Amino acid sequence: MESDKVHPMVEDTSLDPSRIATDKHSISHNVEMVAKPAKVENNAWSRIGLVSLLTLVLGFILVLVPLVLLGLMWKESMVAMSGGEPRELWFQVVHANWTSRLVTVCTAVIRTMIAMQATVATAMIGSVVLERIGVPLSHAPFYSIARAAYISPNSLLFTTGLRPKNFSAILVLLLIVLEVLLTFASQFLSTILISDFRTGVYTDTTGTSxxxxxxxxxxxxxxxxxxxxxxxxxxxxxxxxxxxxxxxxxxxxxxxxxxxxxxxxxxxxxxxxxxxxxxxxxxxxxxxxxxxxxxxxxxxxxxxxxxxxxxxxxxxxxxxxxxxxxxxxxxxxxxxxxxxxxxxxxxxxxxxxxxxxxxxxxxxxxxxxxxxxxxxxxxxxxxxxxxxxxxxxxxxxxxxxxxxxxxxxxxxxxxxxxxxxxxxxxxxxxxxxxxxxxxxxxxxxxxxxxxxxxxxxxxxxxxxxxxxxxxxxxEPKLTWDRNAQIYDTASSAHQLGASRAPDNxxxxxxxxxxxxxxxxxxxxxxxxxxxxxxxxxxxxxxxxxxxxxxxxxxxxxxxxxxxxxxxxxxxxxxxxxxxxxxxxxxxxxxxxxxxxxxxxxxxxxxxxxxxxxxxxxxxxxxxxxAETAFAGTALVPARWVGFAVGVGIVGVHFVVLGVVVLLFLRWTRESVLGQYWQAVAHVVEGDTAAVIERVSANNATDGEVKGWRKDREGAGGVGLGLGEQSILRRRGEGSVAIVSGAPR
Incomplete structure (x- = not known):
């Protein structure tokens, strides 16, 4: 068939062991030449990376500012609903019919920042898993790539390599579940906040009549x-x-x-x-x-x-x-x-x-x-x-x-x-x-x-x-009491204070x-x-x-x-x-x-x-x-319930993010976020080299790789060891790779 033919201008070297070895030596030599200044990796903040650091710091500010604006909107609305005098800016927002739009814009910024920070948290969790907890060798590439790819935290839920084996694993699992739930909940922030809105009556600005x-x-x-x-x-x-x-x-x-x-x-x-x-x-x-x-x-x-x-x-x-x-x-x-x-x-x-x-x-x-x-x-x-x-x-x-x-x-x-x-x-x-x-x-x-x-x-x-x-x-109206055959004047008398102890x-x-x-x-x-x-x-x-x-x-x-x-x-x-x-x-x-x-x-x-x-x-x-002010009506916040829930979601997100950052700084030494070649290089070492050769030779899928078991391929054969625990470590000669071994 046409698909089985090799193009005459392309030399097929995928099955030539000597050519593979030569290419590996060439690649290793080039990587050594490029990656000599690796001492910066010992600095914790440089391992986080500029992009991730900006996402964490600026994201915090860009979440806090809209939240403060919304809080002020809620506070001034409560003042207005209680008959007080809100600030002039509140009137401008209400008169321009921007109350619900403000919520939409602010929550869009908050959702975006939470999603971006969640990807950084995912990369850090991947680093913690590889360096502290360990996973089966078949899942090592995913966690290694997750450190560089900035993926959504819900991707971690779809891997079966992480098990609640000890306190560290349980803590990481809990953080993953929480961040997934928080990211999901943040998508409904706008709806949650809008649930506080009611058609409220307030005292409008003073005019002349x-x-x-x-x-x-x-x-x-x-x-x-x-x-x-x-x-x-x-x-x-x-x-x-x-x-x-x-x-x-x-x-x-x-x-x-x-x-x-x-x-x-x-x-x-x-x-x-x-x-x-x-x-x-x-x-x-x-x-x-x-x-x-x-x-x-x-x-x-x-x-x-x-x-x-x-x-x-x-x-x-x-x-x-x-x-x-x-x-x-x-x-x-x-x-x-x-x-x-x-x-x-x-x-x-x-x-x-x-x-x-x-x-x-x-x-x-x-x-x-x-x-x-x-x-x-x-x-x-x-x-x-x-x-x-x-x-x-x-x-x-x-x-x-x-x-x-x-x-x-x-x-x-x-x-x-x-x-x-x-x-x-x-x-x-x-x-x-x-x-x-x-x-x-x-x-x-x-x-x-x-x-x-x-x-x-x-x-x-x-x-x-x-x-x-x-x-x-x-201004109550008179009603007729059919039974007593007399007007029911209770509401009128109440308004006139016709009582020995009149109401307020x-x-x-x-x-x-x-x-x-x-x-x-x-x-x-x-x-x-x-x-x-x-x-x-x-x-x-x-x-x-x-x-x-x-x-x-x-x-x-x-x-x-x-x-x-x-x-x-x-x-x-x-x-x-x-x-x-x-x-x-x-x-x-x-x-x-x-x-x-x-x-x-x-x-x-x-x-x-x-x-x-x-x-x-x-x-x-x-x-x-005369100076007069009349009641105005507008769709404005009339309670704090939805806002409190929204603040709670954001607050828990920041707590989870803080814990993840702390674990990353204390439990990892070799991972650098956002580095694709490093993530790949950590996988292409030792035990994984034979797996990569076999996958390349057989065009295997992840499902097939997970089904492999230990076997021997005769003299000089490579034991795949896919069921063994793998962890990211620095070898004696100074290289960093995913190797088999128990977690630290």
């Missing part, structure tokens, strides 16, 4: 009757408040400073993280006390459809440290309408869910003021009288509200029926006892209702202030308002408008419209009732207005849950103030710049 300010509001028209419509939302706000206080005969919510957010869009309000600029503030503190009542009577001009409680209320200022007035004792006459009562009810229900919020006519003789108002009453009498007429409020006094809560409607109805209703006779009533902020009223020996006098400053003033949060804002701002979704000492008064340029009237209009706008719609009943009724609104769950309409059932539910649920008229009334008026403000916000044309 134009916000509407509460001025010139007399041009915006009359707002609707807030009591007759449900709130469109549970608007979020900023708050700084004091603790709720319970006295022997009063409830005091403490100062509750609340700043409304000058943003029409709900997303802007809930995403707002920090604000520094002008905003309206109200102190929604509510103090409810047990009043001294006298001359009480229940009057029914129209049977049980229109009942009034009349009398005189007196408050001794000395009994309440949070109230102040030029006069020690302040008193006022009142006539307050009660909700519609069903006569001959088949059900007796002492918890009737029927109340009245009544505002007795305030005049210049009434001047009780809560301490520390946002706006001091500095108007002169003539101006105050004019403004009182115009705005339905006395600027010298805090707003005073009477809360009447029915305890037993059947008892009230019975007492009314005992009188001549056509003649309009009154049923005399008396104060039976006090119960905290309540005065309990009795009729015909029964406790029929309770009364509390509540004070609040319905004042708004614009300040330059700051507010911030590191959590999400919430984080869980309520509110912003933290800066302390009042840091506020700067916002100066308004009123232009040609009289600053007294415009200032009053601005400061007392909420007071005017919160109270203006607590309307009077028909004027021809006797006696005429003071302004007020019914908070009844069963009233279906009569001369006095009934608030929308959403307001009734909020008030009644809070009153029943907390037992505090102060908290229930505060929640009701706070929601009403928000309704007025946001109904007019879009009409306000005056704007001012």
């Amino acid at each position: 134009d916000v509407h300010i509460l001025r010139n509001i007399y041009l915006t028209g009359v707002p609707p009757d807030w009591t007759s419509i449900p709130p469109a939302s549970s608007w979020t706000f900023a708050e700084r408040s004091e603790s709720f206080t319970i006295g022997s005969d009063y409830h005091d919510t403490g100062h509750v400073y609340r700043a409304m957010l000058p943003f029409e869009d709900e997303t802007q309000r809930t995403d707002l993280r920090s604000f520094n600029g002008p905003a309206p503030v109200m102190d929604q503190r509510m103090v409810c006390v047990s009043p001294t009542l006298s001359g009480l009577s229940l009057n029914s001009s129209f049977s049980t459809t229109d009942i009034r409680l009349s009398g005189q209320m007196t408050v001794d200022i000395d009994d309440y440290p949070m109230l102040r007035s030029p006069d020690q004792v302040s008193s006022i006459d009142f006539t307050c309408a009660l909700p519609y009562l069903t006569v001959n009810s088949t059900e007796s229900n002492t918890t009737t869910w029927e109340s009245t919020l009544c505002t007795p006519a305030l005049n210049l003789n009434w001047n009780v003021q809560l301490e520390d108002p946002l706006v001091e009453p500095t108007f002169n009498d003539s101006t105050a009288q004019t403004l009182t007429i115009l705005y339905t409020h006395n600027p010298r006094a805090s707003s005073m509200l009477l809360i009447l809560d029915i305890l037993d409607k059947d008892a009230i109805a019975s007492s009314i029926l005992d009188t001549d209703s056509d003649s309009g006779d009154n049923t005399n009533t008396t104060t039976l006892r006090t119960d905290g902020p309540w005065s309990i009223i009795g009729a015909n020996g029964s406790e029929v209702l309770r009364v509390s006098a509540c004070y609040t400053n319905l004042i708004s003033k614009t300040f330059n202030l700051s507010m911030k949060r590191s959590w999400a804002g919430t 701002l984080v869980n309520r979704g509110l912003l933290a308002l800066s302390p009042p000492s840091s506020w700067e008064e916002y100066t308004i340029d009123y232009g040609p408008v009289d600053p007294n009237y415009e200032g009053f209009n601005t400061h007392w706008w909420f007071a005017k419209y919160l109270l203006a719609y607590l309307s009077n009943p028909q004027p021809d009724t006797t006696p005429a009732a003071d302004p007020g609104v019914l908070l009844s769950s069963s009233n279906t309409g009569q001369l006095s207005p009934n608030a929308d059932f959403a307001h009734v539910s909020l008030f009644q649920n809070t009153l029943r849950e907390t037992g505090s008229p102060a908290l229930a009334t505060q929640a009701l008026l706070a929601r009403g103030a928000e309704m007025l403000y946001y109904n007019h916000l879009f009409k306000l044309y005056a704007t001012e710049p």
